[in-house]
Amino acid sequence: MSDPGAALELNGIRKAFGPVTALDGARLTVRAGELHALLGENGAGKSTLVAIAAGLLRADAGEVRRDGALLPAADARAARRAGIALLPQHDLLVEAATVADNLALLDPAAPPFESAGARRARVARLEERLGLELGPPGARVGELPVGVRQRIAVAGILQADPGVLVLDEPTAVLSPRETSALFRSLRARVATGRAVLLITHRLAEVFEGADRLTLLSRGRTLLEAEVSSTTPEAVGALLLGGAEVSSRSGALRPDPPDGERVPALAVDELLPAGATGPPASLAVPAGAALTLLAVDGNGADLVGSAIAGVRPARGRIRLSGRPVPPGDPRAFRAAGGAFIPADRRAEGLVPGLSLAENLFLRRPPGRFVIDRAALAAAADDRLRRFGVRARGPWAKAGELSGGNQQKLLLARELEPLPRLLVAVHPTRGLDLASSSDVRARLLDAARAGAGVLVVTADPEEALELGAPIRVVYRGALSPPLAATTPLAELGRRMAGLAP
Amino acid sequence: MRPAAVAAVAAGTLAAAALLVLAAGASPADAFVALLRGALGSSAALGETLARSTGLVLTALGAVVAFRAGVLNIGLEGQFLAGAAAAAAAGPLFPDAPLAARAAVLLAAPLAGALQAAPAAWLAERRQVPAVLSTILLNLVAAAGVTWLVRGPLRDPSGDYPQSRALAEAALLPPLAAGSRATAAVLLALLLAAAAAFVLARTPIGLALRAVGEAPRAARAAGLPDVRLRVGAFLSSGALAGLAGGLEVLALTGRLYDPFTAGVGYTGIAAALLGGMSTIGGAASALLFAALGAGSSALQRDAGVPSSLASIVPALAVLALLLARGERRER
Numbered sequence: 001m002s003d004p005g006a007a008l009e010l011n012g013i014r015k016a017f018g019p020v021t022a023l024d025g026a027r028l029t030v031r032a033g034e035l036h037a038l039l040g041e042n043g044a045g046k047s048t049l050v051a052i053a054a055g056l057l058r059a060d061a062g063e064v065r066r067d068g069a070l071l072p073a074a075d076a077r078a079a080r081r082a083g084i085a086l087l088p089q090h091d092l093l094v095e096a097a098t099v100a101d102n103l104a105l106l107d108p109a110a111p112p113f114e115s116a117g118a119r120r121a122r123v124a125r126l127e128e129r130l131g132l133e134l135g136p137p138g139a140r141v142g143e144l145p146v147g148v149r150q151r152i153a154v155a156g157i158l159q160a161d162p163g164v165l166v167l168d169e170p171t172a173v174l175s176p177r178e179t180s181a182l183f184r185s186l187r188a189r190v191a192t193g194r195a196v197l198l199i200t201h202r203l204a205e206v207f208e209g210a211d212r213l214t215l216l217s218r219g220r221t222l223l224e225a226e227v228s229s230t231t232p233e234a235v236g237a238l239l240l241g242g243a244e245v246s247s248r249s250g251a252l253r254p255d256p257p258d259g260e261r262v263p264a265l266a267v268d269e270l271l272p273a274g275a276t277g278p279p280a281s282l283a284v285p286a287g288a289a290l291t292l293l294a295v296d297g298n299g300a301d302l303v304g305s306a307i308a309g310v311r312p313a314r315g316r317i318r319l320s321g322r323p324v325p326p327g328d329p330r331a332f333r334a335a336g337g338a339f340i341p342a343d344r345r346a347e348g349l350v351p352g353l354s355l356a357e358n359l360f361l362r363r364p365p366g367r368f369v370i371d372r373a374a375l376a377a378a379a380d381d382r383l384r385r386f387g388v389r390a391r392g393p394w395a396k397a398g399e400l401s402g403g404n405q406q407k408l409l410l411a412r413e414l415e416p417l418p419r420l421l422v423a424v425h426p427t428r429g430l431d432l433a434s435s436s437d438v439r440a441r442l443l444d445a446a447r448a449g450a451g452v453l454v455v456t457a458d459p460e461e462a463l464e465l466g467a468p469i470r471v472v473y474r475g476a477l478s479p480p481l482a483a484t485t486p487l488a489e490l491g492r493r494m495a496g497l498a499p
Numbered sequence: 500m501r502p503a504a505v506a507a508v509a510a511g512t513l514a515a516a517a518l519l520v521l522a523a524g525a526s527p528a529d530a531f532v533a534l535l536r537g538a539l540g541s542s543a544a545l546g547e548t549l550a551r552s553t554g555l556v557l558t559a560l561g562a563v564v565a566f567r568a569g570v571l572n573i574g575l576e577g578q579f580l581a582g583a584a585a586a587a588a589a590g591p592l593f594p595d596a597p598l599a600a601r602a603a604v605l606l607a608a609p610l611a612g613a614l615q616a617a618p619a620a621w622l623a624e625r626r627q628v629p630a631v632l633s634t635i636l637l638n639l640v641a642a643a644g645v646t647w648l649v650r651g652p653l654r655d656p657s658g659d660y661p662q663s664r665a666l667a668e669a670a671l672l673p674p675l676a677a678g679s680r681a682t683a684a685v686l687l688a689l690l691l692a693a694a695a696a697f698v699l700a701r702t703p704i705g706l707a708l709r710a711v712g713e714a715p716r717a718a719r720a721a722g723l724p725d726v727r728l729r730v731g732a733f734l735s736s737g738a739l740a741g742l743a744g745g746l747e748v749l750a751l752t753g754r755l756y757d758p759f760t761a762g763v764g765y766t767g768i769a770a771a772l773l774g775g776m777s778t779i780g781g782a783a784s785a786l787l788f789a790a791l792g793a794g795s796s797a798l799q800r801d802a803g804v805p806s807s808l809a810s811i812v813p814a815l816a817v818l819a820l821l822l823a824r825g826e827r828r829e830r
Binding site: 308309310329330332333334339341346347348349350351352353357361362363364366368369370372412 | 701702703706707709714716717718719720722723724
């Protein structure tokens with residue numbers, strides 16, 4: 001049963017959260033000296049499986065072995081002593097502490113007393129060694145953008161030099177250049193006989209950098225294979241398996257509609273609070289889309305949330321010619337704005353409320369008393385049309401998987417059709433099927449007449465959207481680039497290099 | 500919570516209480532019977548329970564309304580005192596017009612409770628001062644204010660004790676039945692509980708309030724008037740506690756003295772917690788706590804158990820609940 005070369009082995013893992021079965025006998029084998037990719041749709045159980053491997057969760061059944069030896073269940077300290085280190089998707093860093101202090105906390109070799117200078121030196125050393133920009137050593141982590149935090153977490157966990165390094169979607173917020181730097185350092189690790197397990201949604205990364213892959217689907221292991229023995233198309237088909245892929249695709253008109261129409265969005269000298277770069281000016285015509293492409297930490301997401309009013313800012317914002325005071329989400333909404341935030345769980349949905357209540361937060365049917373029958377019917381209709389998979393309109397929003405949460409949010413924000421939709425990282429953390437569905441709906445909204453502003457860190461997504469692209473580097477916007485710009489050029493611009 | 504968990508909480512509480520009774524040298528069965536008789540055994544006992552429940556139901560309601568909107572109002576005690584003081588000041592202004600006196604109390608008391616909460620609401624929204632801190636401090640201000648009022652401006656010149664002038668006998672609410680201390684105040688409290696439950700669950704404003712309480716950033720981003728909703732909930736919460744204080748004067752005491760409350764505002768929060776932060780649950784817990792309070796004097800008289808033991812039971816129940824609800828460290 002046991003694989004002699006296995007550095008980490010999970011067998012027959014089952015785990016249920018209340019009525020929801022997350023894992024149903026999943027299996028995973030990571031050999032010493034390999035970079036192993038773990039794939040699967042949203043809600044397939046990937047994060048749950050690695051949390052069990054790292055001793056953070058107790059499996060209902062099954063075993064975890066490290067170099068053939070059984071690990072005690074749900075014992076995070078034992079797992080760490082055995083050299084299993086997990087970089088979770090969220091929640092590794094202390095937000096109130098500085099970059100230097102966080103890295104010191106994650107350094108097992110850090111002396112108990114250490115000067116501030118030595119801590120700063122550690123930051124510089126790690127930046128040098130890993131080729132990742134870690135932000136100002138004295139900055140509080142909570143004030144840094146999510147992409148920078150991710151880089152700090154990666155750097156922090158690599159200090160322990162774990163025998164089995166587990167990374168839960170580390171590249172979602174990295175630039176192409178940083179992603180390849182990360183992969184270089186991961187390849188160097190596996191060359192020395194250590195093992196790396198990587199959760200990712202990006203097939204290209206898997207086929208460029210990984211040795212073997214495991215594909216989970218609905219809590220079961222669907223495929224274990226050498227990367228060289230399969231193809232991206234075959235794996236992609238398995239990943240999409242069963243999921244409805246939207247048939248509506250196709251690019252937008254390359255140029256904005258003719259005529260001197262008032263743009264859906266005109267932003268003049270906008271400086272969001274917390275942004276360091278120059279003020280941003282941009283416009284989105286009605287019936288068209290614009291993509292802001294940037295590595296996290298360059299202020300593109302700040303521009304998006306400032307336009308939606310959730311982040312204070314200075315400058316002028318007009319929706320269809322109507323001035324909207326910055327920092328006022330209600331005024332933004334009243335002028336016909338809609339918003340998909342980057343953090344859908346904190347800023348988008350109310351997890352404890354039902355799907356129906358989330359869909360009709362502002363204007364539930366009924367004037368003084370909510371008409372529950374009408375609410376359920378309207379919600380049912382929308383959930384069906386937007387392809388949200390759920391128990392029904394009274395299920396709690398927090399129960400949904402990431403992809404379904406995002407579809408729920410779209411169902412709320414796209415009906416009635418807004419004049420302007422601002423979508424920040426709309427497909428982050430979503431699987432292939434959900435991502436293509438979300439992109440298709442964004443483009444549909446533009447085709448129906450809305451202005452659509454998308455902020456993304458994924459150059460391939462920017463190209464796929466087919467709308468003009470403006471790359472943001474340290475707050476400065478590039479001129480609009482055609483959606484036919486080569487990927488390499490986008491990558492260079494994102495990294496601040498000359499095109 | 501699942502019924503099994505509720506049963507476990509009840510069983511745990513009863514077992515712990517039985518041990519305390521044993522430690523006091525009495526029989527748990529006798530004590531239980533005495534408690535039950537003292538709380539529900541006669542029209543007078545039932546009246547006592549209902550009379551005590553008015554303030555608890557309303558303060559529990561105040562806690563639920565605030566907490567559900569994300570406002571941690573620990574100042575119900577002070578808001579209760581403000582309402583009672585306003586009642587004691589406004590009621591005697593109409594010695595010959597009982598109806599006017601009642602109307603003045605019913606208007607002034609909630610208003611005073613809301614005013615007592617207002618500084619904390621302002622500090623929370625404008626200066627990011629945590630409401631937990633400001634309301635606790637305002638409770639001390641309110642208690643000191645009562646001490647001053649009954650010795651100063653409101654002092655009854657004809658009395659020996661530092662207390663306010665009494666409302667006219669005719670202005671006080673009459674008992675629902677002869678020999679009972681229960682008045683229409685308890686009916687008003689229960690009516691308000693039902694109304695609050697309906698508003699929270701079934702109206703657009705209740706939905707908005709719950710959204711703001713649970714995910715303030717999401718509610719704000721969705722365009723809900725978050726500040727207005729939180730301030731509104733805070734002031735309503737204060738008004739409910741203020742009304743409780745006013746009704747205490749109007750239904751039971753007829754005047755203000757010092758100290759005026761034995762922690763009804765804090766017990767109301769405990770009732771809201773035990774009721775799972777639901778209006779109906781909070782009101783039911785408040786009734787339970789009131790019954791315990793009413794039964795406690797019989798406990799002393801009939802079973803020889805110190806009556807203070809009964810006041811431990813609500814605390815035990817809340818602790819047992821928190822224990823049952825607290826999840827194991829594994830997530």
